C-alpha cells in the first residue's frame with residue numbers, strides 16, 4: 001500500500017467534560033477524496049481544526065508524508081501544504097478578488113492576476129480577478145476561497161460542508177473541480193451531510209459518532225441508508241405525512257410589496273405577494289442572494305416599512321408594516337433566522353439566557369428578574385425534545401456544534417407555540433437524522449393548524465415539507481405552485497428566471 005499522505009493515530013481532544021475526539025485513527029491516501037461523515041456534534045470540525053493547526057490535540061500522533069508533525073498554527077499548516085476552506089467565507093466584500101487574495105498570498109499584482117486566471121482555467125474556477133466581491137454570487141465567492149487556498153500549493157485541501165451554500169446547479173461544477181484537483185495530485189478532506197453527494201465523488205469515507213470512529217468504508221459500496229445507520233446508530237425514522245386540510249384563516253398576507261433597501265448591495269423587492277393560512281406550509285425556493293434576506297427582514301420586523309407604505313404586510317389580520325419585531329411576536333409570530341450565530345443566538349451567553357431572548361413571555365421573567373427555575377426547565381425541555389447535544393443549559397451557545405445550535409433555536413421558537421412560524425433554512429448544517437426529525441415536527445405542527453413559512457435552498461426539503469412553493473428570483477416572487485402538481489424542474493426554471501420561455505432552456 002502507498003504511504004498515506006496524512007495519518008492520525010489515537011488523536012484525542014476534550015473541551016472540559018466533552019470528549020470531542022477520542023482515539024481517532026485516520027489515513028488519507030494521496031490523490032483521494034475522503035469524506036468525514038457524522039451527526040451534529042460527532043467531532044468533525046474539531047478533527048479538521050486539529051489537522052489545520054487551529055487547535056492542538058491532547059493526545060495522539062500526526063504523521064504527514066511519513067514524518068511526524070505537530071502544528072502550532074494554520075500558517076504553519078499552509079507552509080506544510082495543508083489548506084482549508086471554511087463554511088463561512090472570510091472575504092472582504094468591498095475589496096476586489098485580487099485584493100482579497102493579496103492579503104494572504106504574497107506576490108506582484110500582475111503575477112497574481114495571471115495565476116488566478118491560470119488556476120481558474122485549469123480547475124474550472126473561473127472568476128474575474130478585478131471583480132468586487134460584493135458583486136459575486138455565493139458560488140463565485142467559494143471559487144475565490146478555493147483559489148486562494150490553491151495558491152499556497154496545498155497537497156491536502158479541507159472543505160467544511162462546501163455544498164451547503166451552493167445552489168443545486170453549482171454543486172455539479174464544484175464536484176467537477178474537486179475531481180480535477182484530485183487528478184492533479186491534491187487530496188481532499190470533505191465534510192458533508194449529504195450522503196448521495198458523498199457516494200457520487202468520494203473514494204473513502206470515515207464515519208464519526210460521539211467523537212469516535214464508527215466506520216471507515218468505500219462509500220460507493222454502501223447505500224445512503226447504510227451510511228446513515230453508521231452515523232446515527234439506528235435506522236432513519238419514516239417521514240410523517242401531511243393531513244389533507246384546507247381553508248384555514250390567513251395568518252400572513254403580503255400584498256404587492258415593493259421595497260428599495262438603503263444598502264446599495266441589497267436586492268430590491270418588487271410586487272411580492274403571498275399568503276400563508278393556518279394548517280399550511282408555504283415554501284420559498286430560490287438561489288440565495290435573490291432577495292431572501294431582504295424579504296425575511298421585512299417579515300420578521302427587523303426592517304419596517306416606510307410611513308407611506310400601508311396595507312402591504314398583514315399578520316393575524318393586522319397591518320404590521322410599522323410594527324417592530326417584538327410587536328409582531330406579541331401577535332403570535334415566531335422566527336428562526338438563517339444566521340444562527342449573528343441573529344438567532346448570542347454565542348457568549350448560556351443556553352438559558354438565549355432561551356430568554358424570545359421565550360421570556362412564557363413567564364420566564366418576573367418584575368424584570370429572571371425566574372431561574374422556570375428558565376432552566378424551559379431550556380432543559382428544549383434540549384431534551386430537540387436532542388440538542390450539549391453539556392447542559394449553562395453551556396455557552398457558541399460552544400455548541402453548528403447543527404446542535406440550529407436544533408436549539410428551532411426548538412426554542414416552536415416551543416413558543418406560535419400561530420405563525422417563519423423558518424429560514426430549517427435544517428442548514430443539521431445531520432440527516434436530526435433534519436428528518438425537524439421536518440417531521442414541522443409537518444406535525446402544520447397538521448395541528450399552525451401556519452408555517454419556510455425559506456430553503458434545498459428543493460428536496462421544500463418538496464417534502466410544503467403544500468405550495470413560490471420561487472424568489474431577482475426580488476420577484478413567482479405565483480404559488482401546488483407542490484403535488486409540480487415537478488422540481490419547473491421550480492428550477494423559475495429559479496434561473498427561465499419560466500417564461502421554457503423551450504429555450506437547455
Ligand SMILES: Nc1ncnc2c1ncn2[C@@H]1O[C@H](COP(=O)(O)OP(=O)(O)OP(=O)(O)O)[C@@H](O)[C@H]1O
Pocket residue numbers: 015018019020038039040041042043044045046047389390399400401402403404429431
Ligand atoms: N470550543 C469549544 N468549547 C467547548 N466545547 C466544544 C468546543 N468546540 C466544540 N465543542 C464540543 O465538541 C463536540 C464536537 O463538536 P464539533 O463542532 O467538532 O462537531 P461536528 O461534528 O463538526 O458537528 P456539526 O455537524 O454540527 O458541525 C460538540 O459536543 C461541541 O459542543
